[in-house]
Amino acid sequence: MPHTETSPERDLLRSAGLRATDPRIETLRALETHPHADAQEVFDAVSSVLPDTSLQAIYGVLSALTDTGLVRRIEPAGSPARYELRVGDNHHHIVCSKCGAIGDVDCAVGHAPCLTPSTTSGFTLTTAEVTYWGLCPDCAAAPLT
Amino acid sequence: MPHTETSPERDLLRSAGLRATDPRIETLRALETHPHADAQEVFDAVSSVLPDTSLQAIYGVLSALTDTGLVRRIEPAGSPARYELRVGDNHHHIVCSKCGAIGDVDCAVGHAPCLTPSTTSGFTLTTAEVTYWGLCPDCAAAPLT
DNA sequence: CCTCAGTTTTGAATGAATCAAAATAAGCGC
DNA sequence: GCGCTTATTTTGATTCATTCAAAACTGAGG
Numbered sequence: 001m002p003h004t005e006t007s008p009e010r011d012l013l014r015s016a017g018l019r020a021t022d023p024r025i026e027t028l029r030a031l032e033t034h035p036h037a038d039a040q041e042v043f044d045a046v047s048s049v050l051p052d053t054s055l056q057a058i059y060g061v062l063s064a065l066t067d068t069g070l071v072r073r074i075e076p077a078g079s080p081a082r083y084e085l086r087v088g089d090n091h092h093h094i095v096c097s098k099c100g101a102i103g104d105v106d107c108a109v110g111h112a113p114c115l116t117p118s119t120t121s122g123f124t125l126t127t128a129e130v131t132y133w134g135l136c137p138d139c140a141a142a143p144l145t
Numbered sequence: 146m147p148h149t150e151t152s153p154e155r156d157l158l159r160s161a162g163l164r165a166t167d168p169r170i171e172t173l174r175a176l177e178t179h180p181h182a183d184a185q186e187v188f189d190a191v192s193s194v195l196p197d198t199s200l201q202a203i204y205g206v207l208s209a210l211t212d213t214g215l216v217r218r219i220e221p222a223g224s225p226a227r228y229e230l231r232v233g234d235n236h237h238h239i240v241c242s243k244c245g246a247i248g249d250v251d252c253a254v255g256h257a258p259c260l261t262p263s264t265t266s267g268f269t270l271t272t273a274e275v276t277y278w279g280l281c282p283d284c285a286a287a288p289l290t
Numbered sequence: 291c292c293t294c295a296g297t298t299t300t301g302a303a304t305g306a307a308t309c310a311a312a313a314t315a316a317g318c319g320c
Numbered sequence: 321g322c323g324c325t326t327a328t329t330t331t332g333a334t335t336c337a338t339t340c341a342a343a344a345c346t347g348a349g350g
Contacts, residue, residue, distance in 0.1 A: 019316050019327060039306080057329050059307070064328085077220035080306060094268045103266030117277060121248030123239045125279040132262060134270040164296060164347050184337080202298050204338070209297090225337055 016068040023053050027061045031071065031085050036093075036102040038080040076102065076131060092129075096136035105132055161213040168198050172206045176216065176230050181238075181247040183225040221247065221276060237274075241281035250277055 010020040030045035065071035090107040155165040175190035210216035235252040
């Protein structure tokens with residue numbers, strides 16, 4: 001009888017109109033523990049609790065969660081897609097250009113105007129996305145490798 | 146005797162310390178004609194002039210040009226890598242979330258401060274990248290398909 | 291014009307992600 | 321609680337963009 005009991009993850013799934021399955025519940029838990037994990041990392045984490053889970057199931061879960069807005073997908077250049085729980089929304093990401101590590105960055109200061117482009121080539125603008133690039137603490141500390 | 150004559154592309158390559166080969170010259174020309182082209186599109190354009198060129202050669206050319214800063218590589222989520230000639234640097238990109246088309250956008254207004262994050266999770270910041278998302282004129286005109 | 295390192299060709303391999311059919315199970319109504 | 325229906329997962333194969341590697345070639349300095 002898998003997960004007859006209630007849980008925050010179960011409620012979250014149900015309120016989004018999704019069935020509360022074990023892989024989905026464990027995927028949400030994995031993302032709590034591993035922010036910015038990619039599909040493989042989520043799979044590894046879920047597998048340790050549900051050994052019969054397939055990687056394809058994880059892809060399916062992640063895309064269902066992304067479609068319903070429970071999870072956000074980020075795709076930095078040169079990195080596989082990464083996922084994070086949607087927690088409010090005022091933050092961007094900083095990516096280590098050496099090792100690919102990702103950090104959260106609070107919304108830039110003084111910027112409501114910043115993200116308004118001056119021209120849009122005829123496009124209808126819906127969102128602006130900011131990605132910062134730099135070095136994570138570890139890579140900055142080991143510049144000579 | 147391929148390209149003994151001088152040309153803007155040849156000079157550009159030589160001044161970057163690269164050998165002026167036909168595939169490189171034609172790749173630069175292809176990017177003048179096709180801004181934001183991906184490797185396949187560059188290959189198609191170059192092939193029409195140099196039928197013996199291989200796709201792998203194009204990948205090699207693009208990575209040499211990118212490494213020397215002659216060309217900039219952009220990688221919007223869900224799109225293969227795209228390339229553009231480095232022309233000054235005050236612009237960002239707007240991507241059509243429906244068809245993937247890309248447009249240039251002049252630097253956002255009033256923004257020197259905008260791209261300064263308030264916290265950086267311990268990362269050393271080097272650059273900030275802005276990507277706008279929206280609908281291109283064509284996709285905005287055909288919302289019912 | 292010759293030589294050699296930088297390039298390209300040719301052919302194969304990788305990694306991330308998607309597709310599809312069959313098997314399974316969540317949660318509705320009874 | 322019990323089936324039924326449909327959403328979800330499993331299983332297995334496939335696509336696409338990109339990279340790797342060895343051999344053949346060629347630009348350009350001497």
